[in-house]
Amino acid sequence: MSDNIRTIIHIDMDAFFASVEQKANPKLKGLPVAVCGKGKRGVIVTSSYEAREMGIETGMTPNMAKRLCPEVILVPADIEKYIYTSAKLISIFEEFTPVVEPYSIDEAFLDVTGSLKYFGGIENIINGLKKRIGSELGITASIGVAPNKLLAKLASGMNKPDGVFIINQGDIKDILRKTPVGKLCGIGKKMEAYLRDMGVRTIADLGSLSVPELKRRFGIIAQKLHLMGIGDDPSPVIQRGKETDAKSIGHSLTLERDILSVSEIRGILFTLSEMVGRRLRRDGFRGRTVTLTLRYSDFYTFSRRKTISTYIYSSDDIFKVSFGIFSSIRYIKPVRLLGVAISNLVKTPVSLPLFEWMRKKENLTKAIDEINNRYGDFTISSAEVIPEIHKPHIIPPKPFRMHDRNF
DNA sequence: TCTGGGGTCCTAGGACCC
C-alpha cells in the first residue's frame, strides 16, 4: 500500500430515472413511480423508493407491477432527459475535482485527494455536492468515501438513499469482517456461491485465503481476488476523456413481436447496422469483427461472429457481414431479439482510399453522417432503415431475472 | 407471469504455422 492515502468518492444517484421524473412532474412526488422501457416488451428499469416498498423491482413487466401495486404510476423512459441530467451532474462533480470518472449514467468516481485542502475537508465536499445536486437538479445521491474505488463503491451502498458512508483506514478491518463477500463489486452470484462452497462468507474470509490457494481455483484472477479480500484496490480514477478506447460497439433490440420472416429480419439487421456504423464513424473507428446475436422466442440466446481481413466502417459493409452470418444459420426459430456489434477496432486514419469508387463511397458516407449529425438521426438513410428503432438506449440498474427468484 | 440494452474481460478449444 502506498504512503500517500487517497480520498476517493463514489457517488450514486438514488432511483435516478424515477427521481428525474418526479422532479419534472411534482405531482409524482411521494408516489410509487415506475419508469418503463418503451414498446410492448418494455420492462421496469427503475422505480421510486415508494414503489420499491410495494415490492416493485427492476426487470418486472408493467403488468406484474400493476398486479402487485395497482396504484403504481408507470412512466415511459425518456432517455434524453436522463442523459441531459447526467451531463449536468458531471459538470457539478468537476467543480470539486478534475479527476472524475463517470461509471454509468448515474454513478461516478471522484478522486478528491488534491482538492481536500481547498474545500477545507471531506465534509465540505460532501455537503457541497449534495447541496448543488439537490438545488440544481432536485434529486438526491448516496455518497461513499474511502481510500480506494473498491471500498468507496461499497460505502455508497451502505446508507441509501440520500446517505453518506465514510470508510477510514482504521475502519477497514472491521468492515471487511462484517460484510458479505457478495457485496463487493465484481463478485456476482456465481462467484459468491463458489466462494461459499469454499467456506468464504465475508470479505475478510476471502482475504484470509492465500494467493496460491486462490490460484488453484480461480487461475489468473487470484491476485485480484486476494487484494479485494483485504480491501485493497490500486486502480486509479480515470479522468473523463482519458479513458482507453472502446473495444466494441453494438446495438441490440427486442422486437415488438417474435418474427420469422427473413425480409423483416433483414430490415432490422440493416437498421441495427446503421446505428452501429454511425457510432463507429462518429467515434473515429473501423473494425473487422462483426458479431450477430440472436434470441429465439424460447429465450435461447447465442451469438456468431466473423472476422474479415479488412477494417470496415460503412453501415452497408456491417450489414453485409451480419446478414451473411444470419444466412449461414441453418435452424431458425421465431426471433425475439437481434443484435449487431463490431469489435477488433482501430482508430480511423488507416490508409487513403485506393480507388476512385472507394473515395466516392467514403465521401457519400461522410456527407450523410454530417447531415444526420446536424439534423438528427436518420434524416437521411437507406429505405431499409426502420426509423422507430433508434432512440438512444442507455438503461441502468441491476437486472432482475425471472429465474433468480426461486431461492 | 413472462424475462431490456450496452459493455468488458476471461476461458477453452480448434485451425494453422513453424
Added chain:
DNA sequence: TCTGGGGTCCTAGGACCC
C-alpha cells in the same frame, strides 16, 4: 511409426457490471 510443442488467431459462450 505412431505422433513434438510453441505461438497466434479465431470462435463461442459465460460471468459480471451498469
